Amino acid sequence: MPEPQPITEKRGLRGRIASGLSDPVLRALVTATAVSRIGRGVFLTITVLFFTRIIGLSAAQAAIVLAVSSGFGVVASFLGGWLADRWSARRLTFAFEALGGMLLAAYAFAGDFVSALVLASLSGFFDSIGHSARAAIIARGFVAERRVHARAVLRTVTNVSIAVGSGVAAIALALGTPEAYRAVILAAGLFCALGSLPLLRLTSAVDAPARANGPVRTATGSIDTEAVAARSDWRRRSPWRDRRYLLLCVLSAVFGMQFGVAELGVPLWITTQTNAPTVMVSVVLITNTVLVVLFQVRASRGTHDVRTAGRVTMIAGWLMAAACLVYALAAGLPAWAAIVMLLVAMIAHTFAEILSQAGAWGLSFELADPVRAGAYQGVFGMGFSLGALASPLVVNATAIAHGLAGWGMLALIFLTAAAGIWLIARRAARASARPASA
Template identity: 55%
Template sequence: MTTAPPPTTAPPPARGARGVRVRLAAALSDPVLRILVTSTAVGRIGRGVFLAVTVLYFTRIVGLSAGEIAVVLTVSAGLGVAASAITGHLADRISARRILLAGMTLDGVALVAYAFAADFWAVLAIGAVVGVAESAANAARMAIIARAFDGPRRVSARAILRTVTNIAIAAGAAAGGLALLADTGLAYRAAIVAAGLVVLAGVPIMRGLPPRVDAPRVVPAAPAADSAAPTADSAEPTTAAPATPVVRRASPWRDARYLAVTALSAVFGMQFGLAEVGVPLWIAHDTSAPTAIVAALLILNTVIVVIFQVPLSRGTHDVRRAGTVTAGAGVLMVLACALYAGAAPVVAWLAVALLIAAAVAHAFAEVMSQAGGWGLSFELADPRAPGAYQGVFSMGFNLGAMAAPIVVTAALGLGLAGWALLAVVFAASALGTTLIAWRSAKGLDAVDGRVSAA
């Protein structure tokens, strides 16, 4: 029977005032994490450039309407949902490395193709490819993390990658701002081509991943019945060697607990849509705060994520702690909703103060919910099928992201009552996740107790 390779040991996280730079430097001492971090940093710079210019490029240069852009994003997200589950399943049977490389390559080529799109149908076709490619790459990357690191190191590696992602996207967005300043078709197209090429530049780096991050090859045993059958020349049947038992592959679709955690995490994940869509609309239409505060709040969010994602992710490989951290995220999201709502009926300076306080609570809720979700997604998954489980979890996140703009805008259309509704939704999803985590921890404790007694 083939055994899985030993997990890679990542360096311990830095503490105290040594900060983000020291933690990232320590991460680079591990070969697998070094490759993931370096390739992610390069690729996400390209993604940041694209995100900075894409909406204005579609509207001002290609000539798409807001409705057409919404259709493109919805179709892209919908296909990404399916791609996450399918490619996660394939990552356990083919090769997570090959899927990751194919997804990154296709993503980069498709981004370059956007520069040559002339109408809605071309953009829609390219958007469909981008949705599939990016989701496939993300699912494969999560499968690699699940297989390459042990319990506490998985969440740490995921947190480090998210920190790098935020830094890289911010840097790319700043570079993309040059095209916005020029505000010409040539500048937009040049920026988009550059974005795709930078994404492609991360592919050769990822080729350095060792084969051990893939699933071990399973060789089916020959049937024992044929060798045990008597022959004409033998008086007695030959005794056959015992065959290696065939273990049924685990499936997340038969794991009700994992599906429940995935669904609840997807619901709480709509907080990203709240930050990206709901809050800017609320500030512009329902508060007296200057619209420039939107950019300041996004910068504040990025700073908090970069500084605190790794420290606040420590220990969430423990299922009970992951549940507790998620509960804290729920409390903070309720507070954030109350503060956002309170910014509506007050004067400008007080509205700004309340919005900043809300954004801080929201950012910490985001950091904590991600840490808890990663811990549960790794630790509650069956280790025999990490790709399939991570694919399903990614699919849930994509579903939440797809539904978020509709749900958030509909809720905020109700005014203060909408904020109350959102607070209840976030609190319920966090509480449900916490209860499942605590119950699962009790079950794991009981199993550990029986093993120790034996």
């Protein structure tokens, strides 16, 4: 593993990101992320419109395509980590992300529901499997205090790149022709594939440990008992046997539904239940993106410590509960008052997102068995994918269906999930302190 570089303090966003780029592993990951997420930003912006306006799918068919794609992503999340424990994580990440980019480029040639469904399912599968393998790289490629910092830097780069991709997608939206949509999609998919190339420069230290797939026979052909014992022990270290980690995954998935609130609940609430202008949908989402870019790296400091990670998650729970209630109170107010309330709610929501992500990253790394880093990160990613899959249903059944009472239910759900994570972190910190004191 390369020697970790100290995290030096530099002012400004560029300085905070640049301070970590002396590390060759992080530098390669940042380059790959910056390139590939620009392409993803294009797809996030125009995919639904491409399905409905260009291919001619109904709204229901488009929803089915996206839902099935998310379902494939759930399965792929664990599979990517599982494979990264057995083979080269860097080669797997490169292969899957390159293939995912080529599949996204193939969207340009989709012409009906079946082709769109197949391409969306395959691209979602390979994107998720590559993301889990990349999480295994982070778990192995950095020491404890650097892992969360790396995730925070990558998330900041992701948000900036997606914003750039959204700007590129505006070309297709402005022209509005099928040729423009297909040309932009083709270019974006190829850009995603090119983003995988820097991953080949990663050190072999980020690959699976040798004991995961080492030989079980000696040079003479006899059974190597030490290798057999190591492999048996490696298999027993499955995340599915770790009840504490599984509970952490469940609670983190529940809290992760806050992304569904931002992507589905808030736009619907603004347009159907408040007097705020429709443009506020864009304003609050831009506010969210800007705040994440500015504060994610800074807010993630120290969350490699289990107790600190639990504490910031609890703060995130209170902020998210407050945001839900303020969103609810925006209904029925005059336009100017609704605008103020929505902005206040989104600011609280965004800092809840920033802190909860920092806490989740720290706990997902520190409470995992380092021998099975890939499998643990795969299970954590699968839980998050399940939460993302369930969030539209939950948000619609609570806030959208029941108004103030529904927002209150959401607030209670988020606060309960945060409290559960805080308790897990607190007990884990106490448990680790006992051997040290002894």
